[in-house]
Amino acid sequence: MRAITFTAPGGPEVLQMSEVPDPVPGPGEIVVRVRGTAVNRADLLQRRGRYPPPPGVSEILGLEAVGEVAEIPDGTATPRRVGDRVMCLVGGGGYAEYVAVPASNTIPVPDGMGWPAAAAIPEAFITAFHGLVRLGRLGPGDTALVHSIASGVGTAAAQVCQAVGAQCIGTSRSAARAGAGAPWGAIGLHVCDGDFAPRVREMTGGYGADVILDLVGAPYLDGNVAALARGGRLVLTGLVGGRRAAIDLGALLPLQATILASTLRGRTTPEKADAMSEVAQWALPRFATGALTPVVHAVLPLDSAADAHRIVEADAAVGKVVLIP
Numbered sequence: 001m002r003a004i005t006f007t008a009p010g011g012p013e014v015l016q017m018s019e020v021p022d023p024v025p026g027p028g029e030i031v032v033r034v035r036g037t038a039v040n041r042a043d044l045l046q047r048r049g050r051y052p053p054p055p056g057v058s059e060i061l062g063l064e065a066v067g068e069v070a071e072i073p074d075g076t077a078t079p080r081r082v083g084d085r086v087m088c089l090v091g092g093g094g095y096a097e098y099v100a101v102p103a104s105n106t107i108p109v110p111d112g113m114g115w116p117a118a119a120a121i122p123e124a125f126i127t128a129f130h131g132l133v134r135l136g137r138l139g140p141g142d143t144a145l146v147h148s149i150a151s152g153v154g155t156a157a158a159q160v161c162q163a164v165g166a167q168c169i170g171t172s173r174s175a176a177r178a179g180a181g182a183p184w185g186a187i188g189l190h191v192c193d194g195d196f197a198p199r200v201r202e203m204t205g206g207y208g209a210d211v212i213l214d215l216v217g218a219p220y221l222d223g224n225v226a227a228l229a230r231g232g233r234l235v236l237t238g239l240v241g242g243r244r245a246a247i248d249l250g251a252l253l254p255l256q257a258t259i260l261a262s263t264l265r266g267r268t269t270p271e272k273a274d275a276m277s278e279v280a281q282w283a284l285p286r287f288a289t290g291a292l293t294p295v296v297h298a299v300l301p302l303d304s305a306a307d308a309h310r311i312v313e314a315d316a317a318v319g320k321v322v323l324i325p
Contacts, residue, residue: 003060003096004305009049012306023100030103031071032086036119037062037094038320039312041240042265053092062094063265064122066115070098078103085109087122089272091265095305097325104273107280110287120294120320124152126279127264128160131235135260136211140165145200145209145227147171147216150180152320155295157213158186163291169203171196180318194219197226208232218242228257236261295319
């Protein structure tokens with residue numbers, strides 16, 4: 001099969017189309033013919049040599065995929081059938097024509113939805129829902145502060161906020177991209193150098209944010225703590241800005257605040273299955289009615305993966321950049 005590979009870490013130019021062996025499904029796995037995948041920040045880090053795949057996971061890039069079930073080994077217990085349209089979470093291997101995936105880590109593609117739209121769903125909406133609702137306990141009347149609002153996770157998070165009846169404040173370092181969440185009621189906030197906390201306080205009448213969903217990490221830590229409401233929850237789902245920071249623990253105590261952290265790639269197969277099942281129950285009906293909408297910035301052929309990486313790396317995308325084999 002064809003897949004995107006690279007032989008040494010580097011810039012987007014190291015990505016190349018190669019012929020590689022077809023995936024061999026392990027216990028509990030099925031094979032999916034990939035009809036779409038999407039670029040994630042983790043792919044960029046792995047390409048640079050800064051985020052190696054977990055042991056036993058394919059070194060091919062791609063943490064999500066959509067496509068048709070192509071093979072179900074004998075003895076694999078699954079409600080899926082050959083030909084079913086599914087969305088998948090994988091530890092790696094999405095940038096290819098076929099991928100082996102635990103059967104439990106698949107959910108149906110909404111009826112009538114095209115492949116590019118479906119490819120923009122798995123990582124973005126599972127991360128947003130789990131971070132805001134499950135970990136952050138976001139509810140009606142709450143305020144959420146969502147950093148990187150123009151990202152795939154950010155645009156998904158704005159929609160999750162609207163669906164649960166919460167107000168969303170979305171930040172971006174680009175004034176033009178700060179309004180990316182506006183179609184779902186999010187208030188845009190252009191930020192520079194982590195200067196957002198006083199403005200969040202002002203926008204909430206001094207109250208602060210009940211939940212903060214942060215993909216940036218270290219540079220925003222002090223500002224996040226300063227922006228939290230009493231009893232607030234800071235949920236870290238990415239560290240694109242850095243992983244090490246000092247913190248004034250004394251600032252957390254009077255707030256009765258909580259810091260939580262979560263990733264999808266590092267979860268076990270059962271943990272991913274639980275997350276996908278929960279999101280499927282909550283989100284699939286909303287996709288069917290149009291209450292949730294995948295945001296696709298661009299659709300490129302798989303052999304243009306380098307160009308797709310350049311778009312994401314330049315912070316030029318609003319929503320997801322999708323690759324079609």
